[in-house]
Amino acid sequence: MKIKKQYLSLYRHFGGENEAWVHLSQLAEALNCTHRNAALLITKMNEMKWVVWTPTRGRGKRSSLRFLIDPDDMAREIVEMAVSQRDISAAIDEIRSHANSLGVQEQLERWLLSRFGPHTETVNQKRVDTLRLPVRGAVHTLDPLAMNLLTESFVASHIFDTLIRITDEAQVVPHLAHSWDSDDTRTIWTFHLRKGVTFHNGKELDSEDAVYSMERLMKVGQRTLFRTIFKHIQRVRVLDRYTFRIELDERNELFLPFLCTVRAAILPKGLGMMSEQNFGSKPIGTGPFSVHSLQEQLCVLEVFPSYFRERALLDRVEIWVVPPHMSTHREDDPELFSIIHNPPQTQEESDLWLQTESKVSVTKFITVNSKKAGPMSDPALRSLVMKGLTGNDLHTVWKESIPLTLMTIPPYHRDAQQAMLQLQASGIPIRIEPVTSEQFMGAARHQADLILFSLIRDQDEPLRLFDLYHHMAEHLEPHSATDITTQLRKIIKETDPQKRNDLFSSIEDRLVQKHLLHIVSERKTNTAVHRSLRGVRFNAQGWVDLRGLWFRG
Numbered sequence: 182m183k184i185k186k187q188y189l190s191l192y193r194h195f196g197g198e199n200e201a202w203v204h205l206s207q208l209a210e211a212l213n214c215t216h217r218n219a220a221l222l223i224t225k226m227n228e229m230k231w232v233v234w235t236p237t238r239g240r241g242k243r244s245s246l247r248f249l250i251d252p253d254d255m256a257r258e259i260v261e262m263a264v265s266q267r268d269i270s271a272a273i274d275e276i277r278s279h280a281n282s283l284g285v286q287e288q289l290e291r292w293l294l295s296r297f298g299p300h301t302e303t304v305n306q307k308r309v310d311t312l313r314l315p316v317r318g319a320v321h322t323l324d325p326l327a328m329n330l331l332t333e334s335f336v337a338s339h340i341f342d343t344l345i346r347i348t349d350e351a352q353v354v355p356h357l358a359h360s361w362d363s364d365d366t367r368t369i370w371t372f373h374l375r376k377g378v379t380f381h382n383g384k385e386l387d388s389e390d391a392v393y394s395m396e397r398l399m400k401v402g403q404r405t406l407f408r409t410i411f412k413h414i415q416r417v418r419v420l421d422r423y424t425f426r427i428e429l430d431e432r433n434e435l436f437l438p439f440l441c442t443v444r445a446a447i448l449p450k451g452l453g454m455m456s457e458q459n460f461g462s463k464p465i466g467t468g469p470f471s472v473h474s475l476q477e478q479l480c481v482l483e484v485f486p487s488y489f490r491e492r493a494l495l496d497r498v499e500i501w502v503v504p505p506h507m508s509t510h511r512e513d514d515p516e517l518f519s520i521i522h523n524p525p526q527t528q529e530e531s532d533l534w535l536q537t538e539s540k541v542s543v544t545k546f547i548t549v550n551s552k553k554a555g556p557m558s559d560p561a562l563r564s565l566v567m568k569g570l571t572g573n574d575l576h577t578v579w580k581e582s583i584p585l586t587l588m589t590i591p592p593y594h595r596d597a598q599q600a601m602l603q604l605q606a607s608g609i610p611i612r613i614e615p616v617t618s619e620q621f622m623g624a625a626r627h628q629a630d631l632i633l634f635s636l637i638r639d640q641d642e643p644l645r646l647f648d649l650y651h652h653m654a655e656h657l658e659p660h661s662a663t664d665i666t667t668q669l670r671k672i673i674k675e676t677d678p679q680k681r682n683d684l685f686s687s688i689e690d691r692l693v694q695k696h697l698l699h700i701v702s703e704r705k706t707n708t709a710v711h712r713s714l715r716g717v718r719f720n721a722q723g724w725v726d727l728r729g730l731w732f733r734g
Contacts, residue, residue, distance in 0.1 A: 185259050187212055187222060188231055192252045202243035264296050297501070298711050299732040311497040312714075312730060319502050320480045322461035323472065325446045326401060329618060331637070334443050335724050336480060336500060341446030341466035344372055344391065345437065347640055351678065353437050357386065357447055357467065367432045374423040378489040380449050381471040388425040392417045393450040395427060404622050407644055409651045410439040433673045434681070435644060442641055469493040469728045478502040482727075494716065494731035540719065542638045545596055545701040547587075547631050548692070550656040556581050557630045558658060563696035566631070569607035570600060570699050576608035584610035588629035590621050596701055597633050627656055633701070646685045647672065653692075661695060 194211040195201040209219035223246075227234040235245040297313040318332030325341060328334055344358040355361075358372040378386040395417040401408060413436070416428040429436060439445055447467065452460040462475045470482035470493060482498040547570065549557050556562040565575055566585070585604070589597045597613045604611045616625050626632050636645060650669060654662040668688050675681045692698035710717050716729040 184222065184225065185255055185262075188226060188250065189252055189255055189259075191223075191232075191246075192248055192255075195246055196248050196252065199247065201246045203246055204241075204243055299713055301732075309496045310494070310732065311499060312495050312727070312732075313499045313501060315501050315503045317503060319477070320475060320500065323464045323475065324457060324461040325444050325448070326397065326405065327457075327461055328443075329406075332500075332502075336482070337443045337446065337464075337466075338468075338720070338724070339470045339482065339498075339727050340464055340468045340472060341443060341448070342378075342468050343443065343445055344440050344447065347438065347441040351640065353441065357391075367434075368429045370427045370429070370436070371420070372425055372427070374425075375489065376423060378467055379487050380453070380467050381465050381485055382449070382453055384449060384453070386447065386467055387422050388419040390450045391425050391447050392419050394445075394447045397448070398445070404652075405444075407439055407442065407444050407648060409648050410435050410644060411445070431673075434676055435647060435673055438641070439644055442644065470498060473497075491728070493728040495727060498727055540639070542703055542705045544636045544638060544703045545593065545633070546636065547600060547633050547699045547701060548653055548656075549631060549697045550627065550629055551658040551661065551697060552656050553627065553630065555583075555630060556585065560696060566604070566609060567696045567699050569604045569609045570701075572603060573607055579608045582610070584612045585630040586614050586628070587611055587631040587633060588614045588616060588621070588626055589633040590618050591615055593633050593635065600631075600633065600701065632656070643672075643678075643681060643685065646688075650685075650688055657697060661692075661697060664691065 191208065191211055194207075195203055205216055205219055208223055209216045212219050212222060214222070223232065223234050226232045231248070231250045233245070233247040233249065237244045297315050300311045300313065302309050302311070316332050316335075318330045320333050320336055321330070322328060323333060323337050323340060325337055328337060342357050344356060345353050345361070346356040347353055357374060357378060359375050360373045361370060363370045372391065374386060374388060374391065380386060380390075395414060398411045399414050399417070401411075410433065413429045413431060413433050414427060415430040417425065419425050448460075449465050453465040455463070455465070463472055465471075467489065469485055469488045469490070471485045473481040473483045475481075478501065480500040482500070484493045484496050486492055549563055549566070551557050551563065557566070562581070565579055569575055569579075587597055587601060594613070594615060597615075601611050601613055611631075614629060621634075636642075636649060638645075647669060650665050654665040654669075657665065665688055668684055672681050672684050675684065689698065693700075710725070713732050715731050715733075718726050718729055720726045
């Protein structure tokens with residue numbers, strides 16, 4: 182593949198004409214090598230009939246060089262070779278190298294995307310069905326406690342199982358635990374595990390694994406998703422080989438929904454004698470797929486034949502990380518999973534795709550740090566900011582000269598720019614302060630005046646809202662913070678899901694009324710599925726469930 186890239190390098194320097202006249206020193210400079218190696222390479226390309234090289238004798242004389250291979254064809258061969266070797270980085274690097282030739286770059290991107298989808302091959306006289314999925318969110322770790330990205334959660338949901346699961350109808354049903362019960366206070370929960378469930382390494386699941394997984398949650402000190410729920414676990418203990426008990430420090434009606442999330446996945450005791458770092462890249466679960474390999478831009482899953490429920494119909498899933506602009510989602514959207522990212526362009530192509538609307542939506546919002554001394558602690562000035570975000574002209578009203586600070590993380594930078602332009606047009610000075618996700622979850626946001634973030638509205642929305650409002654209260658003035666905390670206390674005691682939703686809605690209404698919250702946008706997510714795939718269904722989080730997918734060979 183290297184010599185093909187060297188051919189393209191020479192073409193970029195000397196191609197475009199029927200015949201180029203060059204010195205050997207120019208070839209060496211273009212190839213970034215010695216004169217001797219340049220001579221060897223051009224001679225080899227001549228023998229391979231890629232070029233016609235006619236050297237001219239005599240010091241200082243130029244030699245004749247003609248190119249015989251179309252550079253676009255050569256670039257495609259490089260991308261094809263990289264894909265065949267599962268080297269997505271090399272394929273994308275080659276595509277990016279043609280950024281100055283938009284037509285070529287688009288052709289290569291479309292060819293690469295066409296390699297995704299279902300593929301069948303025969304290995305050792307057995308049919309192997311593989312699905313290649315392009316995603317835009319990287320997979321850094323598959324440790325349920327360390328994950329921060331939706332793509333990671335999607336992959337992990339096929340590697341691990343939870344004690345219980347939630348249905349499309351929002352009903353909690355058995356999974357690894359075939360039954361459970363609680364005492365009258367609903368603070369002591371007893372779970373009865375299925376027998377014969379095995380991890381990917383062959384070990385049978387038992388109560389010690391479940392207790393270890395819960396105790397690992399209890400030890401989490403840093404802020405992580407849903408910690409506001411699982412921090413109430415007070416004690417966990419084994420009752421017998423297949424029975425264990427969880428004790429909470431108070432009643433919490435969101436605890437069972439939390440146990441349905443991949444954050445509460447059951448892991449082998451001691452992580453199967455692996456370090457946490459190694460476990461993150463080669464985890465051991467009980468799910469329908471096991472991890473064959475995890476690289477920077479490629480995660481390969483293989484079917485787990487001994488899965489305690491139905492065996493997955495696919496044999497292998499390759500999850501490829503591609504640049505944002507190569508997906509069907511706009512660059513400023515969050516990293517939601519889409520099974521096929523190549524959008525149909527013609528009627529003929531459209532016939533191959535099934536566009537479906539997911540139950541998941543994304544709400545982007547701006548909240549106010551009213552706890553910080555300054556303009557945002559004044560309700561009247563907050564009101565002006567909210568009016569400015571909706572396009573009102575406030576040049577004659579806004580008297581503050583120091584710019585407000587709008588803090589966000591990189592995925593929402595475009596939304597932050599739009600908000601900044603709206604406020605500036607209204608006469609309100611403002612600057613954007615981008616921070617990392619880790620900084621954002623820490624104390625950094627307490628220094629901002631405005632904070633832009635998003636909420637994924639999926640089956641876990643009540644948990645996400647509880648987490649969101651709990652952390653939002655930390656940067657609100659005492660009266661509003663107490664108001665939210667009081668409502669959250671009511672929510673965790675409420676057994677009726679609809680009444681819990683009403684309480685969440687009341688929090689949002691109060692925040693809007695007090696000019697502490699501005700909804701930027703709310704959008705449903707769409708998924709494009711190739712019509713050759715069968716068994717397409719979405720799980721409770723709105724993601725495609727890989728375990729039931731199949732296709733005709």
